[in-house]
Amino acid sequence: xxxxxxxxxxxxxxxxxxxxxxxxxxxxxxxxxxxxxxxxxxxxxxxxxxxxxxxxxxxxxxxxxxxxxxxxxxxxxxxxxxxxxxxxxxxxxxxxxxxxxxxxxxxxxxxx
Numbered sequence: 001x002x003x004x005x006x007x008x009x010x011x012x013x014x015x016x017x018x019x020x021x022x023x024x025x026x027x028x029x030x031x032x033x034x035x036x037x038x039x040x041x042x043x044x045x046x047x048x049x050x051x052x053x054x055x056x057x058x059x060x061x062x063x064x065x066x067x068x069x070x071x072x073x074x075x076x077x078x079x080x081x082x083x084x085x086x087x088x089x090x091x092x093x094x095x096x097x098x099x100x101x102x103x104x105x106x107x108x109x110x111x112x
Contacts, residue, residue: 001096001109002070006061007033008081008089013059019076020061024069026112029062038086058089064096066109 008016034055043052065073074091082088101111
């Protein structure tokens with residue numbers, strides 16, 4: 001099993017979620033996060049005053065899938081989250097040694 005974490009632009013969340021459901025993803029977790037990469041923040045003007053936003057709002061999606069689903073899930077995220085601009089985000093893939101469903105004590109792929 002693999003855990004896929006994708007950090008994407010907030011306005012892309014619905015589009016990415018729909019693509020993941022089409023690929024058979026049964027569950028996911030999202031978090032509102034803030035950070036920066038190559039963007040290094042930006043300057044905005046509010047009521048005549050300029051101020052610097054150093055951490056850009058993003059959405060982090062966490063999904064655990066079977067190994068055979070990884071390529072399709074990653075492709076779905078890439079196709080739907082990409083705008084072609086700096087700041088589109090990143091995808092991280094981790095090995096998962098075990099998953100246990102608390103309610104039923106099921107483990108492994110049955111717990112997904």
